[in-house]
Amino acid sequence: MSVNFDESIDRPSEQTLQLFWKEKADLKSMSFLRRPGVSDGRIRTQIVPQVGTQAYQHNHYFDQKFYLHDPNQGTIFNPYGQRMMRVSEDFMVAMLGGLEDEVGINAAREIMYKSGYQWGMEDMRGFLRRQQAEFEAELDKQRVDFLLETWWWPLTVEGWGTWRFDFRQKDKGLLYVDLYESAVAQSLGDIGAVVCYFYAGLFAAVFSVLARRSLGSVEMQCYSTGEDHCRFLVSDYERVDAAAFWRSEGATAADIIRKVSQM
Numbered sequence: 001m002s003v004n005f006d007e008s009i010d011r012p013s014e015q016t017l018q019l020f021w022k023e024k025a026d027l028k029s030m031s032f033l034r035r036p037g038v039s040d041g042r043i044r045t046q047i048v049p050q051v052g053t054q055a056y057q058h059n060h061y062f063d064q065k066f067y068l069h070d071p072n073q074g075t076i077f078n079p080y081g082q083r084m085m086r087v088s089e090d091f092m093v094a095m096l097g098g099l100e101d102e103v104g105i106n107a108a109r110e111i112m113y114k115s116g117y118q119w120g121m122e123d124m125r126g127f128l129r130r131q132q133a134e135f136e137a138e139l140d141k142q143r144v145d146f147l148l149e150t151w152w153w154p155l156t157v158e159g160w161g162t163w164r165f166d167f168r169q170k171d172k173g174l175l176y177v178d179l180y181e182s183a184v185a186q187s188l189g190d191i192g193a194v195v196c197y198f199y200a201g202l203f204a205a206v207f208s209v210l211a212r213r214s215l216g217s218v219e220m221q222c223y224s225t226g227e228d229h230c231r232f233l234v235s236d237y238e239r240v241d242a243a244a245f246w247r248s249e250g251a252t253a254a255d256i257i258r259k260v261s262q263m
Helices: 014-020 089-103 105-135 144-157 183-188 197-211 237-248 253-261
Strands: 068-070 075-077 162-166 175-180 216-221 230-235
Touching (some): 089 105, 089 183, 144 162, 197 216
Antiparallel strands (some): 068 075, 162 175, 175 230, 216 230
């Protein structure tokens, strides 16, 4: 399936993507993790190693620290003050199945992609502000792989799986992501079709922000087709559309990687 992009929603301009990098540090969003009196909170041009007690609790990616429960209100928040909801695999199956019944399979896939894309955009907006606060350093001086790993860890503890990104062909404009334990694919099981359109949209948004240019993404292989993990291509729209076509024609992930490398 080739996703129909909307220019205003799914292809933000470089000027729009640059705005993410101009956001200031959000100290309030890190208030649950901040140790008072350890640092003055000044944002520096680079990360400065700090011996001894850290200004923030960096290791908070486990249930007891990450989920803040309020039994009286029946609510759950994460350490950044965001409201959370814990759901079962049955919920995921029912939600996706209900969406397909309501609008059809192709429209449901497009909705999931665009939902992932918009969620990724909003998530990055908050993350980059938190990242500056937690490490007290300007974004431009932080390595992209460091940003990516720090961004993904909350998603791991939330149950979205683990990942591995591959930049070895970045000079060709090709990025690859391997996703393990996809919340979508593991819920649906082996149904003989790729299903992680939400993740594809999410990766397209995140890498667009980091690259500061609009990118698309497509899933080349999926746990729901009998593979042991899901694999995505992130690139320009021409290559993403071509990869989606080749996948629909039965090409394997290895075939698609070889073909897009020659474009």
